[in-house]
Structures are given as C-alpha cells and as structure tokens.
Amino acid sequence: MQPIRTFNVSPSLPPRLEPLRKLAYNLHWDWNVETKDLFRRLDPDLWESSRHNPVLMLGTISQGRLTEVVEDEGFLAQMDRAARQLEDYLQERTWYQKQRSSHSDDKGKECYAYFSAEFGLVDCLPVYSGGLGVLAGDHLKSASDLGLPLVGVGLLYQQGYFAQYLNADGWQQERYPINDFYNMTLHLERNPDGSELRIAVDYPGRKVYARVWRVQVGTVPLYMMDTNIEPNNPYDHNITDQLYGGDIDMRIHQEIMLGIGGVQMLKALGYNVTAYHMNEGHAAFSALERIRMLIQEENLSYDTAKQVVASTNIFTTHTPVPAGIDLFPPDKMLYYLGYYADIFGLPKEQFIGLGRENTGDLSAPFSMAVLALKMATFCNGVAQLHGVVSRQMFQGLWQKVPVEEVPIAAITNGVHARSCVAKSTQELYDRYLGPNWSSVAADNPLWERMDAIPDEELWRNHERCRLDMVLYVRDHLVKHLRDRGASSSDIAQAQEVLDPNVLTIGFARRFATYKRATLWMRDIERIKRIMLGNKHRKLQFVIAGKAHPKDIPGKELIREINHFISEQNLEKQVVFVPNYDIHISRLMVAGCDVWLNTPRRPREASGTSGMKASMNGLPNLSVLDGWWDEADYVRTGWAIGHGENYEDPNYQDEVEANAFYDLLEKEVVPLFYERDADNLPRHWVAKMKDAIRLNCPFFNTARMVGEYAQRAYFPASDRYYTLTADKYAPAKELAAWKTKLSQHWFNMKIKDVDISSGADIEVNQTVAVKAKLDLATLSPDDVQVELYQGTIDANGEIVDAVPVVMDYQGNDTQDLGIYTGNIIYTASGLQGLSLRVLPKHKYLATPYEPRLILWAQ
Numbered sequence: 114m115q116p117i118r119t120f121n122v123s124p125s126l127p128p129r130l131e132p133l134r135k136l137a138y139n140l141h142w143d144w145n146v147e148t149k150d151l152f153r154r155l156d157p158d159l160w161e162s163s164r165h166n167p168v169l170m171l172g173t174i175s176q177g178r179l180t181e182v183v184e185d186e187g188f189l190a191q192m193d194r195a196a197r198q199l200e201d202y203l204q205e206r207t208w209y210q211k212q213r214s215s216h217s218d219d220k221g222k223e224c225y226a227y228f229s230a231e232f233g234l235v236d237c238l239p240v241y242s243g244g245l246g247v248l249a250g251d252h253l254k255s256a257s258d259l260g261l262p263l264v265g266v267g268l269l270y271q272q273g274y275f276a277q278y279l280n281a282d283g284w285q286q287e288r289y290p291i292n293d294f295y296n297m298t299l300h301l302e303r304n305p306d307g308s309e310l311r312i313a314v315d316y317p318g319r320k321v322y323a324r325v326w327r328v329q330v331g332t333v334p335l336y337m338m339d340t341n342i343e344p345n346n347p348y349d350h351n352i353t354d355q356l357y358g359g360d361i362d363m364r365i366h367q368e369i370m371l372g373i374g375g376v377q378m379l380k381a382l383g384y385n386v387t388a389y390h391m392n393e394g395h396a397a398f399s400a401l402e403r404i405r406m407l408i409q410e411e412n413l414s415y416d417t418a419k420q421v422v423a424s425t426n427i428f429t430t431h432t433p434v435p436a437g438i439d440l441f442p443p444d445k446m447l448y449y450l451g452y453y454a455d456i457f458g459l460p461k462e463q464f465i466g467l468g469r470e471n472t473g474d475l476s477a478p479f480s481m482a483v484l485a486l487k488m489a490t491f492c493n494g495v496a497q498l499h500g501v502v503s504r505q506m507f508q509g510l511w512q513k514v515p516v517e518e519v520p521i522a523a524i525t526n527g528v529h530a531r532s533c534v535a536k537s538t539q540e541l542y543d544r545y546l547g548p549n550w551s552s553v554a555a556d557n558p559l560w561e562r563m564d565a566i567p568d569e570e571l572w573r574n575h576e577r578c579r580l581d582m583v584l585y586v587r588d589h590l591v592k593h594l595r596d597r598g599a600s601s602s603d604i605a606q607a608q609e610v611l612d613p614n615v616l617t618i619g620f621a622r623r624f625a626t627y628k629r630a631t632l633w634m635r636d637i638e639r640i641k642r643i644m645l646g647n648k649h650r651k652l653q654f655v656i657a658g659k660a661h662p663k664d665i666p667g668k669e670l671i672r673e674i675n676h677f678i679s680e681q682n683l684e685k686q687v688v689f690v691p692n693y694d695i696h697i698s699r700l701m702v703a704g705c706d707v708w709l710n711t712p713r714r715p716r717e718a719s720g721t722s723g724m725k726a727s728m729n730g731l732p733n734l735s736v737l738d739g740w741w742d743e744a745d746y747v748r749t750g751w752a753i754g755h756g757e758n759y760e761d762p763n764y765q766d767e768v769e770a771n772a773f774y775d776l777l778e779k780e781v782v783p784l785f786y787e788r789d790a791d792n793l794p795r796h797w798v799a800k801m802k803d804a805i806r807l808n809c810p811f812f813n814t815a816r817m818v819g820e821y822a823q824r825a826y827f828p829a830s831d832r833y834y835t836l837t838a839d840k841y842a843p844a845k846e847l848a849a850w851k852t853k854l855s856q857h858w859f860n861m862k863i864k865d866v867d868i869s870s871g872a873d874i875e876v877n878q879t880v881a882v883k884a885k886l887d888l889a890t891l892s893p894d895d896v897q898v899e900l901y902q903g904t905i906d907a908n909g910e911i912v913d914a915v916p917v918v919m920d921y922q923g924n925d926t927q928d929l930g931i932y933t934g935n936i937i938y939t940a941s942g943l944q945g946l947s948l949r950v951l952p953k954h955k956y957l958a959t960p961y962e963p964r965l966i967l968w969a970q
Contacts, residue, residue, distance in 0.1 A: 125176075126171065126179065127179055127180070127183050129183050129189065130179060130182065130183060130192070132192055132193065132195075132196040133151075133155075133167075133171060133192065134171065135196065135199065136148050136151070136152075136167070136192075136195055136196060136199060137152070137167035137168050137170075137171055137298065138168065138298055138300065138329060139199060139298075139329045139330075139331065140234055140235060140254075140298060140328060140329065140330045140331070141199055141202060141257075141330075141331045142167060142195075143234065143235045143254075143532060144254060144529065144531035144532045145195065145198060145199070145202075145531075146536050146539060146540070147191065147194060147195045147198055148195040148198070148199070149165075149536070150191070150536075151188075151191050151192055151195050152165075152167045152170060154188060154191070155170065155174065155178070155182065155188075156170060156174055156178060159173065159174060163237065164236050164237040164696070165235065165236060165237050165696065166237035166296070166297065166298070167298070168296055168297055168298050169237070169293075169296040169297070172296055202331065202332075203331070203332055206259070206260025206332060207260065208258075208259040208260055208819070209259055209260035209261050209262070209822070210260060212822065212823070212827070213827070222385065222387075223262055223387040223388070223830045223833075223834075224262050224263070224264065224384050224385060224386050224387055224388075225256075225261060225262060225263045225264070225386070225387070225388045225389075225390060225826045225830065226263070226264050226265075226266055226375075226379055226384070226386045226388070226389050226390065227249070227252060227253065227256070227263055227264070227265050227266065227390045227392060228265075228266045228267070228371065228372065228375055228389065228390065228391050228392060228395075228396035228399060229245070229246070229249040229265070229266070229267055229392040229393070229395070229396070230245075230246075230267065230268065230356070230357075230367070230368075230371060230392075230393065230395040230396070231245060231246030231249060231267065231274075231356055232246055232249045232250045232253070232265060232267050232328075232335060232337075233246035233247035233248075233249065233250040233695060234250035234253070234254075234328065234330065234335075235250075235298070235695060236694045236695040236696040237297065237298070238297055238298065238299075238328065239273040239274065239276075239290075239292065239694065240267070240268075240269060240270045240273050240274075240292070240337070240356060241273075241274065241356070242274040242356055242357060242623070242659070242661075243622070243623045243659070244622070244623070244719075244720070244721050244722070245392070245393065245431055247528075247695065247698075247721065248392075248495075248526055248528075248721060249265070249267075249392055250330075250529075251527070251528055251529035251532065251721075251814045252392070252814060252817075252818060252821075253265050253330045253331075253333045253335055254330060254331065254333075254529045254531075254532060254814065255527075255529055255813075255814035255815050255817070255818040256333050256818050257330055257331030257332045257333040258331065258552060258815060259815070259818055259819060259822070260332065261333070261818070261822060261826070263333050263826075264333065264334050264335070264336060264379070264384060264386075265328075265330070265333060265334070265335035265336065266335075266336055266337075266371070266375040266378065266379065266396070267335065267336075267337045267338075267371070267375075268337055268338055268339075268352075268353045268356075268367060268370060268371055269292075269294065269299075269326050269337035269338065269339045269353055270292070270353055270354065270355060270356045271291060271292055271339075271341050271353060271354050271355075272289035272290065272291060272292065272354055272355050272358075273289070273290075273292055273355070273356055274355070274356045274357065274659075275287040275288065275289055275355070275659070275662060276288040276289070276290055276692055277659050277691050277692045277693070278593060278596065278597065278691055278692065279593070279597075279671070279675065279689070279691050280597070281597070281599075282672065282675075283671065283672040283674070283675025283676055283679075283689075284668060284671070284672050285659070285660055285668045285671050285672075287662050289355065294326060294339070298328060298329075299326045299327065299328055299337075300326065300327040300328075300329070301324065301325075301326055301327075302324070302325040302326065302327055302336070302382070309324045309325075310324065310325050310381060310382070311323065311324050311325070311342075312325070312338070312374055312377045312378050312381050313377075314369065314370060314373055314374045314377060315373075315452070316349075316366070316369065316449070317448060317449060319346075319349075321340055321345055321349045321352065321366075321370070322340065322342060322344065322345055323338035323339060323340045323342075323353070323370060323374055323378070324338070324339050324342055325337070325338060325339075325378055325381075325382070326338075326339055336378060336379075336382065338353065338370055338371075338374050338375070338378060339353050340352040340353045340370065341353060341354070349366075351363065352366045352367055352370055353367075353370070357661065358662075361441065361442075361445070362445070364439065365441060365445060365449055367395075368395050368396070368397075368398055368439070368481070369398055369449065369450070371395055371396050371398075371399075372391075372395075372396045372397060372398030372399035372400075372401070372402065373398050373399065373401065373402040375396065375399055376399050376402040376403055376406070377402065380406075387425065387829070387830040387833040387834070388425050388426075388427060388825070388826050388829035388830045388833065389403070389425060389426050389427065389829075390426075390427040390428075390429070390821070390825070390826070391426065391427065391428045391429070391485050391489070392429050392431075393429065393430065393431050393432070394428075394430070394432075394438060394439055394480075394481030394482040394484070394485045395439065395481065396485075397428075397481045397482075397484040397485040397488065398450070398481075398484075400422050400423075400426060400484065400485070400488035401450065401453050403418075403421075403422045404418045404419055404422050404453075404457065405453060405456050405457075407421055407422070408456060408457070409456065411841065413841060413844075413845075414845075414848065415457045415458055415459070416848040416849075416851070416852060417841060417844050417845050417848040419488075419848070420836065420844050420847055420848040420851070421833075421836055421837065421841065421844045422488060423487070423488050423489065423490060423962075424490050424829070424832045424833070424836055424844075424956075424958060425490065425829045425830070425832060425833045425836075426485075426488050426489040426490060426491075426829070427489055427490070427491045427492075427493075427821075427825045427826070427829055428485040428486060428488075428489035428491070428492045428493075429492075429493055429494075429495065429524075430482060430485075430486075430492065430493070430494055430495075430503055430521070430718075431494075431495055431718045431719070432482065432718065433499055433502045433503070433506075433715060433716050433717070433718045434627075434716055435506065438480055438481065438482045439480070439481040439482075440478040440479065440480055440481075441468075441478055441479045441481075442478055442479070443465045443475075443477075443478065443479060446465055446468070446479045447461055447464075447465070451464070462475060465479055467479075467483075467484050467487060467488075468480045468481065468483050468484040469483060470483050470507070470509045470510055471509065482507075483507075483510065486507060486510055486521075487510070490828075490829055490832065490958045490959075490962070491522065491824065491825040491828070491829060491958075492520065492521045492522065493521060493522040493523055493524045493825075494521060494522075494523045494524075494718065495523070495524065495525065495526045495718050495719040496523060496525045496526065496718060496719040496739050496740050496742070496743065497523045497525060497742070497743050498715055498738065498739065498742045498743070499523060499715075499718045499719060499739065500521060500522060500523025501523075501715075502715050502718075503521045503523075504516050504517065504519040504521050507519065507521060510964070511961055511964055511966075512964070512966075513966050513968060514961060514966055515911075515914065517912075517914075518914075518961070519961075520959050520961045520962075522824065524817060524820050524821060524824065524825075525719065525740055525743065525811075525812070525817065526719040526721050526724070526740060526812070526814075526817060527721075527724065527811075527812050527813040527814040527815070527816055527817035527818075528721050528724045528725050528728065528812065528813065528814060529813075529814045529815075530550075530551035530552070530728055530809060530813055530814075530815070531551050532699075533698075533699060533702060533725035533728060533729070534551075534703070534725075534728050534729055535578050535581075535699070535703035535704075535729055537574050537577060537578065538574060538575075538578065538703065538729055538730070539551075541566065541570065541571065541574055542805075545562055545563075545565050545566045546559050546560075546562050546563070546566075547559055547562075550809070551813075551815070552813070552815035553810060554810055554816065555807070555810040555811050557810070560806050560810060563802050563805060563806045564802070566802070568793055568795060568798045569791065569793055571730065571798055571801060571802070572793055572794070572798050572801075575706075575729075575730060575801070576613075576614075578703040578704045578729070579613055579617060579704045579705070579706070580613040580704075581700065581703075581704055582617075582655070582700045582701060582703065582704025582705070583610075583611045583612075583613045583704070584613075585697075585700050586610065586611060586655065586688055586690055586700075587607060587608050587609075587610055587611070589690060589691075589697070590607040590610060590688065590690070590691075591604055591607050591608060593691050593692070594607055606684055606685075609685060610684060610685050610688050611653055611655070611685065611686075611688060612651065612653065612685070615651045615652065615653050616650075616651065616652050616653070616706050616707070616781075616782060616785045616786070617652075617653050617654070617655060617704070617705045617706045617707075618633075618652065618653070618654050618655070618705060618706070618707045618708075618709050618734070619654075619655050619656075619701045619702070619704075619705030619706075619707070619708050619709065619726070619731075620633075620654065620655075620656045620657075620658075620708075620709045620710075620711075621655075621656065621657040621658050621690075621693055621697070621698060621701050621722060622658050622710070622720075622722060623658055623659060623660070623661075623667075624658045624659060624660035624664070624667040624668070624670050624671055625660070625661075625664065625667055626666045626667060626670065627712055627713045627716040627717075628710075628711070628712050628713075628717070629711045629712060629713060629766065630656070630658070630670045630671075630674065630711075631670055631673055631674060631677075632711040632766060632769065632770050632773065633654070633709065633711070633770070633773060634673075634674070634677050635766060635767070635770035636770060636771075636774065637677070637681065639774050640774065641681060641683075643774065643777050643778055643782065644683070644686055645686070649786065650782050650783075650785075650786045651686070652686075652777065652782060653685075653686045653687065653688075654686070654687045654688070655688050655690060655701060655704075655705060656674060656687070656688065656689045656690065657689065657690040657691075657693035657697055657698075657701065658671075658693050659692075659693055671689070674687075674689055675689055698722065698725070699725075702722060702725040702726040702728075702729055702731065703729045705726065705731060706731065706732075706785060707731060707732055707733070707734050707750075707781060708722065708723045708726035708727070708731050708732070708733045708734065708735070708750075709733075709734050709735065710722075710723055710733065710734075710735035710736065710738075710739075710741065711735070711736055711753065711769065711773070712736055712738050712739070713736075713738075713762065713765065714736055714737060714738040714754075714756065714757075714758060715738055715758070716738070717736075717738040717739035718739060719739045719740050720735075720738070720739040720740055720741070721740070721812075723735060723740065723741060724740060724808065724812040724813075727744075727749060727750075727804040727805070727808035727809065727812065728805065728808065728809045728812075728813075729805075730801035730802070730804055730805050731801070731804060732749060732750035732751065732800050732801065732804050733746070733749065733750035733751075733804075734750055734751045734753065734773070734776065734781065735750065735751075735752065735753060736752075736753045736754060736769060737752050737753075737754065737755065737756040740812060742756065744807070744808060744812070745803070745807050745808075748800070748803040748807060749800065749803050749804040749807050749808055750800070750804065751776050751780060751781065753769050753772050753773050753776065754768065754769050754772050784796055784797050784800070785797050828958070832956075832958060835956065836956065843956055844956075846956070847954060847956040847957070850895075850954055851963055853891075854891070854895065854952055854963055854965065855963070855965070857889050857890045857891055858891070858952075858965050858967070860889035860890065861886065861887060861888055861889050861891060861896075861950065861967060862886070862887040862889075863884065863885075863886055863948065863950070863967065863969045863970070864885040864886060864887050864929055865884065865885040866882065866883075866884045866885075866948055866969055867882070867883040867884070868880060868881075868882050868946070869881040869882070869883075874938070876938060876939060876940065876941055877937055877938070877939060878937065878938070879935050879936075879937055880935065880936050880937070880938075880946075881933070881934075881935050882900055882919070882933065882934050882935070882936065882946075882948070883931065883932070883933050884898065884919065884931075884932045884933075884948055884969075885925065885929040885930070885931060885932075886898065886929060886930040886932065886950065887928075887929055887930075888930050893921045893930055894953070895952065895953060895954070896950050896951065896952065896953055897918060897950070897951045897952075897953040897960060898918070898919040898921070898932045898948065898949075898950050899916040899917060899918055899919060899948070899949050899950075899951065900916070900917040900919060900934050900936055900946060900947075900948055901914050901915075901916055901917075901946065901947040901948065901949055902914060902915055902917065902936050902938070902944065902945065902946050902947075903915060903944070903945060904940070904942065904943070904944055904945070905943040905944060905945045911945040911946075911947060916949075917934050917935075917936055918934070919932040919933060919934035919948075920932065920933055920934060947968060947969055948968070948969040949966060949967060949968045949969070950966070950967040951965075951966055952965055
C-alpha cells in the first residue's frame with residue numbers, strides 16, 4: 114500500500130537535552146572522546162546495536178531513559194561540556210587564517226571542492242569500501258581541524274558497498290542492507306520555500322534528478338547526491354544504489370552524476386569554487402561540465418574555458434597499475450557525452466582524445482585518469498615511491514620530458530590521529546604530551562616528551578587494548594556464527610578464540626591478489642612451528658578484509674585462509690573477522706602487537722592501516738612499499754626484504770616469505786617475549802615509542818592536508834582570481850598565447866651550441882656555453898633556454914640532472930637569439946650536458962603545462 118503522504122519524524126527530546134541533537138548531527142563526535150563517551154553513557158547497549166549512530170539512538174531510545182538523564186546532574190554536566198567543546202571547535206579555526214591572512218578581501222571568499230566516489234567517516238554511514246574512502250573521510254576531518262574553506266562532494270549510496278559474511282566453506286557472501294538516510298547523521302538540503310533542493314543532469318534522452326544530503330564534518334560540509342527519487346525511472350534510481358556495483362554503463366552513469374552533477378550541485382548550493390580537487394579519476398567529468406558552463410554562461414571560447422578549468426583543478430591518483438584505471442569505449446563516451454563535443458566545437462575524435470595518452474590512436478579507450486591529468490594544474494601520487502611509479506606510468510603525456518621531471522608530484526598520505534588512536538591511548542598522550550599531539554609537526558619539542566610516558570603505563574594500556582580487541586572478536590564471531598546457523602560446538606569454540614596474552618599479528622585490508630594475504634602461509638610447517646613450537650612464546654593472527662564481489666581470485670584467498678585454519682586446527686590461533694569496517698579497524702590497529710603488510714612492490718600506492726597502527730604504538734612488519742618505504746623501518750618496525758623487484762613472482766614470494774619467517778624467529782618473537790624483572794618488554798616498548806614519535810607527526814592528515822593546501826589549493830585558488838580578473842582577460846591572453854605557441858613552436862631551431870672547454874675538464878671548473886636559436890615568429894619572452902647537466906648512466910642517459918637557465922643577450926646580425934650560461938661540475942666521472950627550450954609565460958603554472966619541449970640534437 115502506497116502512502117498518500119510521508120512525514121520525516123525527528124527524535125523528541127526534552128528541552129534540557131536539546132544539545133544532544135546538535136552533537137549528534139555533527140560528526141565531530143567521532144573524534145571527540147567526551148562526546149562519544151556521552152552517547153555511550155546514554156545507553157551502552159543501544160550505542161553498540163546502532164553501530165554507534167547517535168541519531169538512530171535518539172530516535173529509538175525510551176522516553177523513560179531520557180527522563181532519567183534529565184535528572185542526572187553528572188550526565189548533564191558532561192553534555193554541557195561536550196556542547197561547549199563543539200562550539201569552541203567550530204569557532205576557533207586559526208591555521209588557515211594565519212596562512213592566508215595577507216589575502217583579506219577576495220581570498221576570504223575562496224572555496225575548495227573535494228570530489229570523491231566514497232567517503233569513509235564513521236561505521237554508521239557505510240558508503241565506503243576501504244582505504245580510498247577512509248582517506249577521503251580523514252581529509253575532510255583534517256580540513257575542518259585546519260579551518261580550510263573546503264566542501265566535499267560525493268554520492269549517497271542506498272546500499273553502500275556490501276556487508277560481508279562467510280558461508281560454511283569460508284567463501285565470501287554479500288548482503289546489501291538498505292541505508293535509512295532519515296536515521297543517519299544527514300541533513301536533507303532544502304530550498305527557501307521548504308521544498309527539496311534538486312538538480313537535473315542530462316543523460317541520453319532524459320534528465321536524471323538528484324536530491325542533496327549534507328553530512329556536517331566539523332566545519333566542513335559534505336554534500337552527497339541521491340537519485341533514488343521520483344520522477345527517475347527504476348534504472349536511474351540505481352545510480353546511487355551500490356558503490357562500485359553494476360556494469361560499465363552503470364559506472365559511467367555514476368561518474369557522470371559525481372562529476373557533472375557535483376558541479377551543478379555546488380552551483381545550486383551557491384558556492385563559488387576557486388579550486389577543484391579530484392580524488393581519483395572517478396570525478397574527471399567535472400572538468401567537462403565546468404568548461405561547458407564557462408562557454409555557455411560566460412561566453413568564453415573553448416580554449417579559454419579549458420585554460421580556466423585546467424588552471425584550477427587538482428588531481429590525486431591512487432592507482433599504481435594501469436588495470437586500476439577506469440577505461441570507457443569511445444562509442445559509449447560519444448553516446449553518453451558526445452554533446453559536449455558539439456558545445457566545445459571539437460571533432461568527435463579530438464573530444465575522445467581528451468582521454469587518450471596517444472591522441473592519434475583511434476582505437477584506444479577513453480581513460481578517466483588521462484582526462485584528469487590533462488585537466489589539472491597540480492597532479493600527485495600518494496607516497497614518494499608512488500610518485501615515481503606514476504611518473505613512469507604517465508610519462509607519455511609529456512613527450513621528451515625526462516621521467517624524473519614529469520609534473521606529477523607526491524604528497525604522502527596520512528591518517529586522522531584523533532579518529533584512529535584508541536580512547537585510552539589518546540588520554541595517555543594527552544596527559545604526557547599535551548592536547549596538541551594529534552596535529553603538531555615532527556620537529557615540535559612536544560615529541561621529546563615521549564620518554565616521559567612510563568614504560569609500564571604504555572604497556573599496560575596496550576594490553577588493555579589487546580584484551581578489548583580479543584573480547585570484541587569473540588562476540589563478533591559468535592554473532593556471525595549464530596546468524597549462519599552454526600552448531601553449538603562451533604559457537605562455543607568461537608568464545609575461546611585468541612589468547613589476550615599472546616603476541617598478535619594483525620592483517621586487514623582489501624583482498625586483492627597483489628596484496629598477497631596468504632604469503633605468511635606459504636610454508637605451513639614453518640609458520641606452525643613459529644606459532645606453537647614454544648608454549649611460552651606463542652604467536653597468533655587476526656585477519657580481516659573484503660574482496661570485491663566480482664573479484665573471484667580475491668575471494669579464493671579468503672577461502673584459502675579459512676580452509677587453512679580448519680585443516681590445521683588453528684581455530685584459536687588464527688581468526689578471520691568477517692565484515693571488516695571502520696570500527697573493527699580501530700580495534701585491530703590498537704589491539705594487535707604487530708601490523709603486517711605484504712604487497713607485491715611497487716603496487717601498494719600508499720597503504721594507511723599501518724599508519725594507524727603506528728600511531729597506537731604498533732611496530733610494522735612490511736614489504737618496503739607505499740608509505741613504509743619512506744618510514745624509519747628499522748627503529749619503528751621491520752622491513753621484509755630490501756625493496757628488490759623480481760622478474761619471477763613465484764620466486765619473489767618464496768624469498769619474501771622466508772624473510773618474513775626469519776624476522777619472526779630471530780627478531781619479532783624474541784623481542785616481544787624478552788621481559789625484565791617487572792615482566793615488562795622494555796626493548797619492545799622502546800620500539801613502540803619510536804613508532805609513535807617518528808610516525809605519528811608525519812603520517813598524519815594534519816600534515817597531509819596542510820601540504821595539499823600550500824602546494825595545491827592556495828596556488829590554484831590564486832590562479833582562479835588571476836585568470837578570471839577583468840572579465841577573464843588573463844585567461845584569454847594565456848589561451849591565445851598557447852595557440853600561437855603550438856602553431857609556431859616546431860618552426861624554432863637550435864642553430865649552434867658553442868662550449869668553451871674540451872672533453873676533459875676538472876671538478877669545479879667553469880664551462881661557458883653560448884647558444885644561437887632561431888626563434889622563428891616567437892619572441893625571447895616566450896621561451897626559457899636551459900642547460901641540462903648531470904651524470905651519464907650506463908645507458909648513456911643524463912641522470913640526476915640540474916637545469917641552469919641561460920641569459921638572453923640579444924640577436925646577432927642573422928637575427929638569431931644569443932643565449933649564454935655557465936656550468937660547473939662538482940663531482941668527477943663521466944658527466945653530460947644538453948640544452949633545451951621550454952615555454953615561458955607569466956600566467957603558466959609550470960613550463961610543462963603546454964607539453965612542448967625542444968632539445969638540442
């Protein structure tokens with residue numbers, strides 16, 4: 114029976130408890146211990162059964178309980194304290210204001226939009242799949258902490274990713290619980306007349322409508338679009354049904370809504386965005402929509418509109434392998450988005466070329482990553498090693514540019530400290546380090562206080578965290594087995610898994626084959642001997658993670674682990690925890706003793722779970738990939754191997770599995786069980802302190818988001834104001850100059866290079882170089898001429914090069930431009946020199962932006 118009318122029923126609270134409503138609807142409660150404790154205190158059982166959802170709690174708690182707490186002075190005092198803390202937090206934002214204090218007028222209006230296909234903020238808002246989403250959520254939290262004028266843009270999935278359970282054979286099964294948006298920390302955005310705010314996005318033959326929900330993340334709003342509404346047809350309802358679900362057509366539908374719909378939504382909400390950040394290529398269609406708006410609404414040419422968009426876009430790639438990039442067939446692109454080519458005035462193939470590395474390859478698919486790279490002023494990978502990999506992957510977009518100079522930077526990921534460090538551990542840090550430990554830099558004297566934390570206090574706290582994890586895992590397994598209809602003996606066995614006093618290794622991440630979740634099981638007899646051979650030095654594993662529903666090899670890994678557990682009778686020593694989520698993650702990174710990561714290098718772009726573990730004092734045991742490659746892996750953990758890459762993957766697995774076993778036998782297990790007279794593992798605790806001291810301040814989203822702001826957001830926002838001034842006159846000038854440059858660049862010739870010295874020179878000897886250039890119709894102001902000096906490698910290539918800008922001295926009698934410069938080599942050996950010409954213009958973000966370069970032959 115269909116209703117004739119619907120009502121949105123809000124929780125009914127006594128007037129004295131109204132502060133609870135504001136606290137519940139701002140996710141600041143997730144990283145504020147006082148507020149989270151307040152809701153747990155209100156009803157501990159309901160807090161757990163609601164998946165830590167304060168909005169659902171307030172809507173279902175008994176009026177009798179509310180009446181009780183109105184008379185509870187202790188509860189009211191804590192509520193008022195939490196309310197004051199939220200109010201203070203919302204008002205006292207200083208970092209951004211200090212950084213941009215010189216930009217008082219126009220810059221006070223700037224706004225940065227952060228687009229992501231998923232956001233992992235809290236476990237009661239399950240619209241994320243894993244690390245990418247949790248990183249996006251942490252990005253918003255730290256943007257709020259720093260006071261950035263940032264807004265998030267995403268999709269609100271009715272079923273989210275999926276809930277995982279295992280059948281009796283250990284095979285992953287999926288359930289898709291329906292998210293009840295009206296009982297989540299969501300606000301439905303409305304027009305001034307009270308009607309729902311909606312946008313309409315063009316799809317082939319129809320419009321698709323989306324309403325807008327807001328999640329308040331401290332000071333940062335996250336806006337998410339929902340298409341499960343009338344008058345959309347059933348297929349279009351499903352656009353925001355499942356994260357990463359459906360076929361290629363559904364993926365295009367979702368990415369159109371995220372990118373194109375996201376831009377339209379921000380306009381409908383009244384935002385004047387000055388910098389756009391695409392977190393992965395899923396949102397790259399936003400660039401097309403922005404160009405369309407500038408053409409149709411601002412009467413700009415395509416070239417000028419593209420210039421404005423590219424100068425204010427930021428793109429972060431998380432993918433270390435080509436297979437992880439969204440690729441769409443050209444015919445589908447033209448079917449769904451071909452009308453943009455008409456608006457832009459581009460031939461169809463030129464339009465498709467926006468997403469091709471080689472625009473002349475007419476059979477190549479359309480790459481979302483390539484589109485994002487071509488439409489961004491700042492591009493980055495998410496770890497230093499990943500930056501290297503990304504520059505190699507995408508070097509073809511910058512022909513003739515040395516791979517180390519490909520303009521893809523690296524900003525190493527971080528995690529939000531207050532969200533991932535256990536409550537009791539945070540209180541310990543607050544006592545001994547002070548309240549600012551979660552955001553201060555590594556060079557702050559605060560970190561010298563780590564040694565002031567008594568070893569015994571840190572260790573006993575960690576033992577409590579391990580016990581909390583063990584008790585939770587037992588309860589979680591019992592519930593899972595009951596839901597599956599397991600036998601009473603299996604349930605009884607689950608109540609005894611894990612020993613809260615035994616060295617515990619944690620492994621939790623997405624089950625993709627390259628992450629090698631079963632590497633530790635390669636030699637069954639050896640790992641069993643390490644685990645059980647000495648009754649006083651036992652070892653156990655806690656494992657969790659999901660495979661994509663269509664990733665059969667990933668599911669096979671999960672089944673293999675569960676078969677291993679049962680076949681080897683290790684049910685008490687090895688536990689696979691089903692339905693991994695943010696809550697389980699937080700318990701594991703606090704309660705395990707060592708964090709294990711075994712990807713096949715260099716395929717782990719970053720990895721963030723190990724960062725969370727280190728913030729809780731866990732040493733990492735990992736292959737040198739992603740973030741771990743740049744950490745102090747000697748003082749804060751152990752490295753599996755030395756960063757070698759092998760041609761034979763089977764041999765690599767063999768070598769690294771043996772290295773793992775050796776580390777366990779010779780270093781990890783002995784160090785953990787080496788106790789003094791007080792039964793304290795003093796040397797282990799020292800490693801824990803190093804893990805906290807050295808990793809917490811750097812692998813932190815406070816540092817990461819500050820780096821994005823200074824290296825990407827501020828410059829892109831400044832370019833927005835520069836290029837749009839005087840009715841876009843600077844943008845028009847730059848676009849026209851680029852057109853002239855591309856037309857005449859290849860007429861330019863390097864006529865002569867005169868080097869003052871012969872082939873044999875001495876260290877620190879000055880070598881003068883004079884070059885003559887035929888600039889054709891370009892002027893000296895259009896180019897920058899550089900000497901390019903460095904060491905010659907075994908392949909005869911210049912490496913570790915240093916560019917030296919040459920000085921323009923005027924033209925000779927043949928109208929050739931004369932350039933001079935000096936070089937000095939500070940090291941002996943075989944050194945090399947070349948000369949190159951790059952574009953130069955005052956409005957260019959980088960000389961590589963036009964993708965033109967001329968080298969001496």
